[in-house]
Amino acid sequence: MQQRGLLFDIWGKIYPGISSRILENFLLTVEVNRTARRPANEQVDWYKDAVVYSLYADLFNTDFAGLTQKLDYLHDLGINCIWLLPVLDSPMRDAGFDISDYYSIRAELAGAKGSDKHEVFSQFLAEAHNRGIRVIFDIAMNHTSNEHHWFLEASKSKDNPYRNYYIWSRDNTLYDKARIIFKGIEKSNWEPCGEEFFFHRFFNFQPDLNYQNPQVLLSMSRALLFWQNSGVDGFRVDAIPYIWKIEGTECENLPQTHLVVKFFRAMLDYIKPGSLLLAEACQQPAKVVEYMGEGDECHAAYHFPLMPRIFKSIAMQSGKPIEETLSKAFTPELPPSGQWFTFLRCHDELSLELVYVTEDERKYIHQKYCLKPEWDFRLGEGISARLSELMQRDERRILLAYSIILTLPGTPVIYYGDEFGKLNDEAYYNEMIRLTGKDDTRFLVRGKIDWDELAQNLEKPDSFSSHIYHKLKRMLHIRNEHKTFGRGSIAFITLPGAENGELLSFTRTFENEKWLIIHNMTDQSFQLELPPSAVNKLNALDNQTCVSIEPYGFDWINIS
Secondary structure, rough: OOOHHHHHHHHHHOOOOOOHHHHHHHHHHHHHHHHOOOOOOOOOHHHHHEEEEEEEEHHOOOOHHHHHHOOHHHHOOOOOOEEEOOOEEOOOOOOOOOOOOEEEEEEHHHOOOOOOOHHHHHHHHHHHOOOOOOOEEEEOOEOOOOHHHHHHOOOOOOOOOOHHEEEOOOOOOOOOOOOOOOOOOOOEEEEEEOOOOOOOEOOOOOEEEOOOHHHHHHOOOHHHHHHHHHHHOOOEOOOHHHOOOOOOOOOOEEEEEHHHHHHHHHHHHHOOOOEEEEOHHHHHHHHHHHHHHHOOOOOOOOHHHHHHHHHHHHHHHHHHHHHHOOOOOOOOOOOOOEEEEEOOOOOOOEEOOOOOHHHHHHHHHHOOOHOOOOHHEOOEEEEOOOOHHHHOOOOOHHHHHHHHHHHOOOEEEEEEEHHHOOOOHHHHHHHHHHOOOOOOOOHHHHOOOOOHHHHHHHHHOOOOOHHHHHHHHHHHHHOOOHHHHOEEEEEEEOOOOOOOOOOOEEEEEEEEEEEEEEEEOOOOOEEEEOOOEEEEEEOOOOOEEEEEEEOOOOOEEEEE
């Protein structure tokens, strides 16, 4: 009953003076799904050993039936967790992040007309779990679509019960310290609606929720519990830093936001422990770590500053920016249950927000990688391009980037299509501009997979796609065989002749296993002497003490 008491304690801190009877009544309706404990052999920190693959179900392969057909492809690649980008009901003006119903899968993802949406999704979950693949999905907790029935009701009159689910004002100068996140797309955080304005941090069709109303907290909790009970293994909590708003503040990272997250975590743990909460917090690591609390908020969070500095390091031909980013001075220690999620690309742009890069870094990375004007996003604070495009289709640098992300601490995320070098999709980008009315260049990095074309390319040993796919697959299988990469400590080392970071080198250690990882960040070859006991797992050069690392090459060497 410890978690139950914790819920009431947090409730009292969020809503002092508001009766806890509201919470008591809520718990009576959800406790039917409570399981006292999971099976003894089930690992609740499974996310530390995961390789995550993020995808849009419809763009990946039409719908959930199509995705189910490709589960063997993902399993064979080495994937053991699927991150479903938005799948809930939505008018799709923001790729599904504008949710219109928290309890319903989008009809087009169910397949044939008349199919039971929940049944199709349940079948997909069962097939994924049968292959040892976990499933997490996006849920926007900060805002809804303006087509959600809450907002439609709230718009009718000031007396409507749902009016207080959102933030309204006649004065559109309130919260003036809250930055405009979509610079160059939105000009204000307020949107007129009737005689008043409603507040929004993202697009003007995504009104922010008002968590100062306790019914909002309980409504969102109920949605999480519904999907937890349906078998979903976790949730990527979108836009988490903006949940609570207070006039006169920046409306980010407020103490009440952390209390709300603690409530979500305690609620999920009370009903069924082990469901992942993944924080999407575009902040400096010191701020992001706060969203893991003392192991009582999110289990994991994205390391956003690491991603642009990987690109910076490859452009500079020096691993120093990566090493500095992961230093204890920049990246704090995590609670024992905590984990970083790391990535090269996700569903959005190569983000260069000044929240986590300097102005000089932003300019440098933008100059090096924004190779076409149409790739620019948010007035220079992002680049909308897929990994292969950013690397100018140079498979050496693409694989180098993958090796870095797979061997650094954390749980790696692979964006669909990047495993075979998928290019920007200009046709899809132009189509979505017509459909949404927004020139959102992030649509360039989406688009559908042509499975027939891919199959042909993978059968050609010398094709661009085949080289990337098979070499990445080899890396993933090695990683999956060794818990060191997801759980081990890291120690950066300087090898002779690489004092300026030419070689990004470090050891990874966990229990009785130790690895030496070497990345050649330059376009020059390096000759190295290895310890006699070294076993080069990646290239099968057993007990070879002298190796040559090619330009942009890398080695994973077991030195246990």
